[in-house]
Structures are given as C-alpha cells and as structure tokens.
Amino acid sequence: MAKPFVTISMSSSSPSLFRYPSTNSKSMVGFLSHSPKTNLGISLWEFKTSFSSSFQSLSLTRKHCRKLFQVRSVTAPSEATTGFDDMVSETKRKYYMLGGKGGVGKTSCAASLAVKFANNGHPTLVVSTDPAHSLSDSFAQDLTGGTLVPVEGPDSPLFALEINPEKAREEFRSTSQKTGGNGIKDFMDGMGLGMIVDQLGELKLGELLDTPPPGLDEAIAISKVIQFLESQEYNMFTRIVFDTAPAGHTVQLLSLPDFLDAFMGKILKLNQKIASATSAIKSVFGQEDTRPDPAEKLERLRDRMIKVRELFHDKDSTEFVIVTIPTVMAISESSRLRASLKKENVPVKRLIVNQVLPPSASDCKFCAMKRKDQMRALDMIQNDPELSGLSLIRHPLLMWRSEVFQLFSS
Numbered sequence: 001m002a003k004p005f006v007t008i009s010m011s012s013s014s015p016s017l018f019r020y021p022s023t024n025s026k027s028m029v030g031f032l033s034h035s036p037k038t039n040l041g042i043s044l045w046e047f048k049t050s051f052s053s054s055f056q057s058l059s060l061t062r063k064h065c066r067k068l069f070q071v072r073s074v075t076a077p078s079e080a081t082t083g084f085d086d087m088v089s090e091t092k093r094k095y096y097m098l099g100g101k102g103g104v105g106k107t108s109c110a111a112s113l114a115v116k117f118a119n120n121g122h123p124t125l126v127v128s129t130d131p132a133h134s135l136s137d138s139f140a141q142d143l144t145g146g147t148l149v150p151v152e153g154p155d156s157p158l159f160a161l162e163i164n165p166e167k168a169r170e171e172f173r174s175t176s177q178k179t180g181g182n183g184i185k186d187f188m189d190g191m192g193l194g195m196i197v198d199q200l201g202e203l204k205l206g207e208l209l210d211t212p213p214p215g216l217d218e219a220i221a222i223s224k225v226i227q228f229l230e231s232q233e234y235n236m237f238t239r240i241v242f243d244t245a246p247a248g249h250t251v252q253l254l255s256l257p258d259f260l261d262a263f264m265g266k267i268l269k270l271n272q273k274i275a276s277a278t279s280a281i282k283s284v285f286g287q288e289d290t291r292p293d294p295a296e297k298l299e300r301l302r303d304r305m306i307k308v309r310e311l312f313h314d315k316d317s318t319e320f321v322i323v324t325i326p327t328v329m330a331i332s333e334s335s336r337l338r339a340s341l342k343k344e345n346v347p348v349k350r351l352i353v354n355q356v357l358p359p360s361a362s363d364c365k366f367c368a369m370k371r372k373d374q375m376r377a378l379d380m381i382q383n384d385p386e387l388s389g390l391s392l393i394r395h396p397l398l399m400w401r402s403e404v405f406q407l408f409s410s
C-alpha cells in the first residue's frame with residue numbers, strides 16, 4: 001500500500017495530487033464539530049498514486065469518506081439559503097468564482113457555500129488564490145502548504161486548498177529567466193555568441209519579466225488547480241469554489257493570455273535563435289543538447305492560461321458571484337466590477353450582499369443610522385444598471401464567527 005500522502009506539485013505540468021497533512025488543527029472554533037483524527041482518517045487517504053489504479057482507490061476513498069464525515073446539524077438563516085437551490089441542483093461539475101472588494105466576506109461566503117454544496121451531496125473543493133489567505137481561519141484548520149486538506153463536518157467530502165500565489169509567480173520567473181534572462185546570456189556568452197546576446201537586448205525581455213501584470217500569480221494558481229482537476233483522480237469533485245483575490249486582479253487575469261502571447265512571441269523568437277545556434281554547435285562538436293526546453297514550458301503555461309480564460313467564459317460550467325456589503329462605496333465598486341466582467345463576457349448571475357443588518361424592533365441610535373445607510377445602499381442596487389438584473393442574496397450581519405460559517409449551510 002502506498003504511503004498516505006502524495007503531493008500537489010506546484011511546478012510539474014503533470015496532474016498533482018493530495019497530501020494528507022501529518023498534523024491537523026484540533027481547534028474547530030465553534031462552527032465545525034471537532035472530530036479528532038483517527039487511524040481510520042489517515043488510512044482513508046492511502047490511495048495509490050499511479051493513474052492506472054487511481055479509480056479503484058478513489059472509489060474506496062469516497063466510501064470511507066461517507067463514514068468519516070459526520071452529518072452536521074446547522075441551522076441557516078432562511079434568507080441566506082434562498083436562491084441557492086439551483087446552485088446545488090445540477091449534478092454536472094460547476095465552478096463558482098467568488099470575488100469582490102477586499103474584506104466584504106468573500107472567504108466566509110466561499111467557505112460557507114462549499115459546506116452547503118458538500119451537505120447537499122456534492123464532493124466539493126474550495127480553493128483560495130487570495131494572497132491574503134483566510135480560508136484557514138474560516139475553517140479553523142491549517143490549510144497552508146499547497147495541499148488538499150479534508151474539512152471535517154459535511155456529509156460529502158469537502159476539501160480545502162490554499163495556494164501560495166507568490167510561489168506560482170516565482171516559478172514563472174525562474175522558467176522565463178532561464179529562457180530569456182541571465183541563464184541564456186551566460187550560456188550564449190560561454191559559447192562565444194555575444195552578438196546574439198546583443199540582439200536579445202532588443203527583445204526587452206527584462207522589462208516584461210520585471211513587470212508581470214497583476215493577476216499573473218493568481219491565474220497560474222487557478223490554472224494549476226484546473227489542470228489537476230482534469231485528471232481522473234479528481235473527477236469526484238462536482239463543485240469547485242474559488243475564493244479569489246480582491247476585485248481588480250481577477251478581471252486583469254482575464255487579459256493574461258494576451259500578455260503571454262506578447263511574451264511568448266518574444267520567447268519563441270529567442271528560442272529559434274538559440275535553436276539555430278545550438279544546432280550549429282552540435283554539428284561541429286557532435287554534442288547532444290539535453291537541456292530542458294523552458295520555452296516549451298512557457299508555451300504550456302500560456303495554453304493553461306487560455307484554458308482559465310475559457311473557463312471563466314463558459315456559461316454552462318462557471319459562474320462568477322460578486323460579493324459585496326451594503327455601503328455606497330462597496331456597491332459602487334461592485335457595479336464597476338460587474339461592468340468589467342460584462343465587458344469580458346464573464347457570466348455573472350448573483351450578487352451576495354453580506355452583512356445586512358437583521359430586522360429589529362428596537363434599534364439603538366447607531367443601529368438606526370446604520371440601517372438607514374444600508375437601505376440607501378440597497379436602493380442603489382435596485383437602480384444600478386449593472387447590478388439590478390442580478391439575483392440578490394442578502395446575508396445578515398452576524399454576531400459570531402460560528403454563525404458566519406453557517407450562512408449557506410443547511
């Protein structure tokens with residue numbers, strides 16, 4: 001039997017796998033019933049890493065999952081569950097991208113929505129690509145390390161993953177620098193082909209490398225998740241919830257393939273020069289060139305970026321859900337986000353308005369003022385040409401973090 005972990009590789013282009021953490025947070029702070037890890041829990045993930053045997057082992061995993069994950073009884077505010085029935089009804093795989101202004105509750109909603117899906121029979125993966133991860137806080141489990149961690153509680157398997165976008169960016173840098181940066185220059189210099197290095201200067205690769213567009217790291221992270229989800233091992237996941245980085249970045253990542261096209265054009269031009277130079281050297285010295293081809297790697301990266309863009313545009317499988325709060329500023333920003341997403345043809349159907357004051361018979365002075373402000377902001381939504389057509393899901397402002405987690409769970 002294979003060892004109980006396999007890793008998600010952030011660098012390989014082959015599908016990545018789970019790693020069951022050796023330790024797990026024991027504090028489930030309120031909202032998740034704590035069930036300490038048992039031997040059963042560990043053996044659960046002893047599935048084989050070979051692709052040929054994966055199907056069988058994963059089936060085994062699912063069976064055990066049902067035993068391991070305890071049915072959690074949670075009561076959701078009825079308003080919070082409205083509008084989500086159609087999100088859980090289809091059996092086909094669906095991707096939900098939750099995005100919005102910083103701090104409005106994207107992570108809380110993503111975590112909570114993922115629990116809702118899992119409790120409704122969908123094996124679910126919730127992924128954070130936000131550089132300021134707080135998914136670990138939401139689940140009170142350590143999710144760092146770029147591996148899939150099982151979340152305890154829901155009826156169906158729920159896994160969470162925090163991806164370090166910095167790591168993804170670093171990977172891009174090192175690959176592209178090997179291709180167009182100092183690595184190549186040193187190599188060419190060593191071969192006495194300085195004049196080609198001079199020509200490389202014209203390509204201005206350095207400038208591109210120094211100013212990668214915002215969203216690149218997030219796009220790389222998303223593309224990696226999509227890539228491994230395509231493999232047979234991960235067919236089981238029917239709902240994938242992404243907790244994305246604050247608003248602007250997400251839209252910018254959609255234009256990444258264009259950036260990469262420009263970048264790739266240069267890289268490929270460079271690669272041709274190198275290929276002809278090295279083949280000339282090989283013909284003289286009869287040497288085998290065993291160096292890996294970074295340009296090929298970049299090409300694959302660009303292809304993956306294109307897939308991410310396609311996924312964002314696929315109305316059948318993907319939905320971008322805007323999360324906001326009832327303040328004039330947040331609503332204005334959400335309207336701009338919706339406009340940019342519309343321009344990019346990204347499907348948006350729902351708007352979650354989080355932290356709405358619950359009804360009260362006796363407001364204090366502060367609460368009364370706050371409520372008035374919120375009413376004004378909610379009115380704005382009704383009159384906003386970008387937002388008024390979306391189906392609105394209102395979430396109450398809750399007192400306790402444990403309740404926040406229950407927003408969608410029922």
Ligand SMILES: Nc1ncnc2c1ncn2[C@@H]1O[C@H](COP(=O)(O)OP(=O)(O)OP(=O)(O)O)[C@@H](O)[C@H]1O
Pocket residue numbers: 101102103104105106107108109130132134246354355356395396397398399401404
């Ligand atoms: N409905 C709610 N009622 C009360 N508190 C809430 C609610 N939703 C979220 N919060 C709290 O607001 C804070 C920010 O929430 P969260 O981290 O989910 O936002 P975010 O949009 O993901 O933030 P960031 O952009 O920094 O990633 C957290 O402390 C969370 O517990």
